[in-house]
Amino acid sequence: MAAAVAASPPASADEAAVRTLELTKHYGAAVALSGLTMVVPRGEVFGFLGPNGSGKTTAVKLLLGLSRPTGGEAWVLGRPAGDRGTRSRVGYLPELFRYQGWLSAVEVLRLHCRLAGIAHDEWSAQISGALSTVGLTGHANAKVETFSKGMQQRLGLGVALLGHPELVILDEPTSALDPVGRADTRTIIRNLRDRGCAVFLNSHLLGEVEQICDRAAVVSDGRVLAIGRLDELLGRGGVRMRLTGLTDPGRAALARRGTLAEHEGWFVVNGVDADAVPELVAEVVASGARVYAVEPVRQTLEERFLALIEGDEARWRR
Amino acid sequence: MAALTIARLTIREAARRKLLLALAILTVIVIGLTGWGFQHLSTLTNADGSPIPASELRLAVSQVLVLVEFMFSGVLALSAVVVASPAISSELESGVALSMLARPVSRYQVILGKWLGLAALILIYVAATTTLELLVVGLATGYEPPGPVGLALYLSGEGIVIMSLALLISTRLSGMTAGVISLVLFFLAWIGGIAGAIGEVFGSHAIKNAGTISQLLLPTDALWRGSVYELEPVLYRDVLGATTERAGNPFFVQSPPSAAYLAWTVCWVVLILSIAVWSLHRREV
Numbered sequence: 215m216a217a218a219v220a221a222s223p224p225a226s227a228d229e230a231a232v233r234t235l236e237l238t239k240h241y242g243a244a245v246a247l248s249g250l251t252m253v254v255p256r257g258e259v260f261g262f263l264g265p266n267g268s269g270k271t272t273a274v275k276l277l278l279g280l281s282r283p284t285g286g287e288a289w290v291l292g293r294p295a296g297d298r299g300t301r302s303r304v305g306y307l308p309e310l311f312r313y314q315g316w317l318s319a320v321e322v323l324r325l326h327c328r329l330a331g332i333a334h335d336e337w338s339a340q341i342s343g344a345l346s347t348v349g350l351t352g353h354a355n356a357k358v359e360t361f362s363k364g365m366q367q368r369l370g371l372g373v374a375l376l377g378h379p380e381l382v383i384l385d386e387p388t389s390a391l392d393p394v395g396r397a398d399t400r401t402i403i404r405n406l407r408d409r410g411c412a413v414f415l416n417s418h419l420l421g422e423v424e425q426i427c428d429r430a431a432v433v434s435d436g437r438v439l440a441i442g443r444l445d446e447l448l449g450r451g452g453v454r455m456r457l458t459g460l461t462d463p464g465r466a467a468l469a470r471r472g473t474l475a476e477h478e479g480w481f482v483v484n485g486v487d488a489d490a491v492p493e494l495v496a497e498v499v500a501s502g503a504r505v506y507a508v509e510p511v512r513q514t515l516e517e518r519f520l521a522l523i524e525g526d527e528a529r530w531r532r
Numbered sequence: 533m534a535a536l537t538i539a540r541l542t543i544r545e546a547a548r549r550k551l552l553l554a555l556a557i558l559t560v561i562v563i564g565l566t567g568w569g570f571q572h573l574s575t576l577t578n579a580d581g582s583p584i585p586a587s588e589l590r591l592a593v594s595q596v597l598v599l600v601e602f603m604f605s606g607v608l609a610l611s612a613v614v615v616a617s618p619a620i621s622s623e624l625e626s627g628v629a630l631s632m633l634a635r636p637v638s639r640y641q642v643i644l645g646k647w648l649g650l651a652a653l654i655l656i657y658v659a660a661t662t663t664l665e666l667l668v669v670g671l672a673t674g675y676e677p678p679g680p681v682g683l684a685l686y687l688s689g690e691g692i693v694i695m696s697l698a699l700l701i702s703t704r705l706s707g708m709t710a711g712v713i714s715l716v717l718f719f720l721a722w723i724g725g726i727a728g729a730i731g732e733v734f735g736s737h738a739i740k741n742a743g744t745i746s747q748l749l750l751p752t753d754a755l756w757r758g759s760v761y762e763l764e765p766v767l768y769r770d771v772l773g774a775t776t777e778r779a780g781n782p783f784f785v786q787s788p789p790s791a792a793y794l795a796w797t798v799c800w801v802v803l804i805l806s807i808a809v810w811s812l813h814r815r816e817v
Contacts, residue, residue, distance in 0.1 A: 278634045280817040298636045306634040310627035316548040328537045329635035373631055
């Protein structure tokens with residue numbers, strides 16, 4: 215898998231939807247983001263994962279120019295982060311999504327069409343398209359203050375879709391949504407990717423990221439712990455076996471194949487290719503152990519995430 | 533231009549939140565009540581039943597009118613502060629600003645847009661209240677102050693000055709704090725103006741200078757004095773101006789603000805707006 219902070223910059227910054235180099239943000243003595251280096255190619259769904267307070271929202275605000283870095287550099291769609299012209303090509307749903315409660319949904323969208331500099335003759339199609347995509351067509355003329363949180367988040371997603379953006383930045387886009395809303399959001403994100411739009415998805419909902427992201431970065435305490443394609447991040451998987459009578463040579467044979475862990479009578483070997491499993495079982499049987507069950511295991515993103523975070527914490531404790 | 537979009541949004545917010553309606557209803561009630569009062573004032577007689585001389589009656593009407601306009605200027609200043617103080621901070625705190633500032637909008641356009649919208653609201657309020665009040669007074673008493681247009685301009689200027697200050701503070705502090713600071717400074721400037729007038733009459737340079745400095749730092753009181761000047765009968769200015777009774781009287785003014793002072797007031801507003809733009813530009817969202 216790709217090592218932490220190992221993303222190499224592309225030949226041209228123009229190729230990437232987002233590119234950062236040692237991007238750093240300090241608030242006084244507090245470090246919000248420390249040396250973030252990553253590349254998000256165009257047309258890709260990129261998951262930015264991390265526990266609360268890990269610097270995810272800080273990174274997004276730096277990319278949008280809402281906040282200034284204390285070190286490093288960032289480019290969005292080939293231009294320095296915060297560039298005013300580039301912002302018309304970027305859609306954004308903030309984590310703290312709030313819209314003028316005294317406006318109707320359609321008025322909020324109209325306001326953003328105006329602010330985004332979208333040609334007036336496109337407004338009507340853009341607005342009805344956004345409303346129908348996020349399922350708010352029936353509430354177009356209702357005041358936003360009458361909306362539930364989930365409806366407001368849907369509206370925010372609609373706002374982010376205006377103007378055919380080349381990059382959409384979604385900061386915890388499903389935090390207020392029910393399972394149906396979450397599924398809808400996944401469909402919307404896939405559709406964006408299908409039409410070549412890059413999606414930068416800030417989330418701590420790992421299942422969500424696992425389902426839709428092409429690549430992801432795991433951040434903690436403002437640092438990137440791992441970055442790469444999802445299958446690379448998750449590793450090669452492994453096998454778990456229920457055994458008795460495992461001798462030292464048998465244990466050594468398992469450990470040679472991958473990292474060995476023992477849990478409630480099950481022996482888990484991570485990092486084993488599925489093709490190597492029959493051979494592994496034969497070796498264990500030859501060593502004198504009795505095998506009752508063999509199951510392939512694939513590490514979930516959650517397990518990988520927790521392993522990364524815990525490993526990082528242990529490293530800092532030392 | 534984004535600034536005009538934000539200006540329109542500011543005015544629409546005032547309308548949608550029923551601020552304009554509330555002010556309109558209250559203004560009509562107040563003007564109705566004062567009209568009734570002026571009507572009675574014009575029919576007063578001396579204790580022995582003899583009629584009050586027209587000049588004295590005119591003086592009385594002008595003085596009451598100054599007090600009524602003082603109330604309107606107070607309502608205007610307080611309302612301007614209440615509306616402008618949270619104008620930026622509340623949107624930053626609530627998150628409404630996040631999605632807007634991520635658009636291709638410069639922060640100067642946000643400040644300029646808010647300022648234009650609020651200034652338009654002030655002009656609408658002043659134009660409506662001044663026109664109605666002077667019409668009612670004219671009908672009830674026949675009194676027409678010498679400078680109705682000047683009165684409206686000075687009152688608007690006063691409102692715009694205090695609104696600009698509140699807007700600046702709103703880029704950094706919460707609405708509550710910005711409101712309190714703006715009001716304290718507004719009343720300090722008022723007291724400073726009274727002190728300056730006392731210093732002038734009694735030849736105390738120190739007190740006069742303190743008043744002048746306060747008027748330079750915050751031009752609200754000097755503009756209020758300009759509106760008083762536009763309300764007084766010309767004869768009254770000449771008579772009372774020659775006595776020491778004018779000392780410290782916040783409802784009598786002998787001369788309007790100078791052209792240089794008005795130029796300074798314009799510069800002051802531009803300066804405050806520039807600092808507000810810089811402040812918002814530097815602010816992390």
